[in-house]
Amino acid sequence: MILLLGNTGYMGHAFEKALQDSKTPFLSLSRKTTDYTRFEILIEVIRKNKITFLINAAGYTGKPNVDTCETAWADTLQGNTLLPLTIAQACAAAGVPWGHVSSGCIFAGAKISENGTWRVEKDFSKPALKKVAEENPFAIRGFDETDEPNFSFRKPPCSFYSGTKAMGEEAIKNVGEGYIWRLRIPFDENDNGRNYLTKLQRYAKVYDNVNSLSHRADFVRACLELWQRKAPFGIYNVTNPGFVTSKQVVGMIETILKPARTFEFWESDEEFYRHAAKTPRSNCVMDVTKLLSTGVKMRPVQEALEDSLCHWQPENR
Numbered sequence: 001m002i003l004l005l006g007n008t009g010y011m012g013h014a015f016e017k018a019l020q021d022s023k024t025p026f027l028s029l030s031r032k033t034t035d036y037t038r039f040e041i042l043i044e045v046i047r048k049n050k051i052t053f054l055i056n057a058a059g060y061t062g063k064p065n066v067d068t069c070e071t072a073w074a075d076t077l078q079g080n081t082l083l084p085l086t087i088a089q090a091c092a093a094a095g096v097p098w099g100h101v102s103s104g105c106i107f108a109g110a111k112i113s114e115n116g117t118w119r120v121e122k123d124f125s126k127p128a129l130k131k132v133a134e135e136n137p138f139a140i141r142g143f144d145e146t147d148e149p150n151f152s153f154r155k156p157p158c159s160f161y162s163g164t165k166a167m168g169e170e171a172i173k174n175v176g177e178g179y180i181w182r183l184r185i186p187f188d189e190n191d192n193g194r195n196y197l198t199k200l201q202r203y204a205k206v207y208d209n210v211n212s213l214s215h216r217a218d219f220v221r222a223c224l225e226l227w228q229r230k231a232p233f234g235i236y237n238v239t240n241p242g243f244v245t246s247k248q249v250v251g252m253i254e255t256i257l258k259p260a261r262t263f264e265f266w267e268s269d270e271e272f273y274r275h276a277a278k279t280p281r282s283n284c285v286m287d288v289t290k291l292l293s294t295g296v297k298m299r300p301v302q303e304a305l306e307d308s309l310c311h312w313q314p315e316n317r
């Protein structure tokens with residue numbers, strides 16, 4: 001029996017659907033009925049229900065966005081660092097492996113090829129680098145699982161949210177046996193305030209940057225497959241291979257959905273942070289070689305985006 005934590009959330013809901021669709025026996029817990037943030041309660045649930053694998057899709061993301069985490073320190077620290085540690089410790093004590101939904105937001109930038117060597121460039125907002133991303137994608141490589149987070153409390157600047165996600169990984173990576181699954185900017189065909197494709201359509205002005213992304217159901221399938229295939233425990237970047245600029249995604253929205261509106265972009269980072277954001281945003285490219293080497297398949301990000309837009313389900317608002 002699988003135990004799923006955080007099923008009431010955006011990602012937890014997708015895990016719940018995948019488990020239901022595959023008729024996998026599972027138990028979902030919400031804090032509303034069972035306070036799974038308490039070690040003694042969680043370990044009792046694990047033991048009583050003979051749990052064989054625990055999925056942690058719970059966490060504090062901040063609503064409407066990560067700027068909220070800049071003031072909600074206690075919730076952010078509790079949801080993203082202390083809770084994962086409690087969960088990993090309870091699982092280790094009960095001898096149960098776990099899977100934790102982490103985030104790629106602990107990185108900024110990408111590796112860029114220059115004169116035959118690769119160097120890390122943290123800031124992709126520079127027009128020259130966006131041009132490289134658009135015109136010469138082979139000159140760009142993502143961060144892999146051996147790279148230390150470079151958008152964290154150890155490597156500032158970072159947002160408070162990203163700092164607590166990186167600390168969460170650090171706290172749990174050697175506790176028991178488990179997977180750290182790094183998600184990055186989820187999207188799919190279902191219009192929803194949490195979906196990147198919805199967000200882009202609702203922003204008054206779009207912030208153009210370079211990112212890897214995760215199709216929500218592809219992410220969930222890949223995570224579950226790692227466990228089913230008995231892939232070695234550890235950290236996995238779980239994004240669709242490749243990367244896109246926000247402008248490229250907006251171009252796809254315009255071509256496929258043909259919205260009535262026109263899109264405007266913030267002229268510069270400076271303008272974006274002056275008017276629309278408080279804390280630094282992570283924009284980054286992730287490398288998925290490790291995930292693909294296990295035999296788990298992920299379609300390229302452009303293909304997943306096109307598929308989502310071609311099957312777009314508008315929300316009745």
Ligand SMILES: NC(=O)c1ccc[n+]([C@@H]2O[C@H](COP(=O)([O-])OP(=O)(O)OC[C@H]3O[C@@H](n4cnc5c(N)ncnc54)[C@H](OP(=O)(O)O)[C@@H]3O)[C@@H](O)[C@H]2O)c1
Nearest residue numbers: 006008009010011030031057058059060079101102103183
């Ligand atoms: N959405 C994204 O863009 C994104 C990107 C990268 C990574 N992630 C990570 O993916 C995980 C799930 O994110 P999500 O977008 O699905 O979040 P969400 O929609 O806000 O759902 C998270 C769920 O976590 C539970 N929870 C447990 N402790 C909590 C706390 N202290 N504060 C708030 N909620 C708490 C809540 O369920 P109950 O109260 O019912 O138990 C809540 O429904 C998080 O770890 C997040 O950091 C998300």
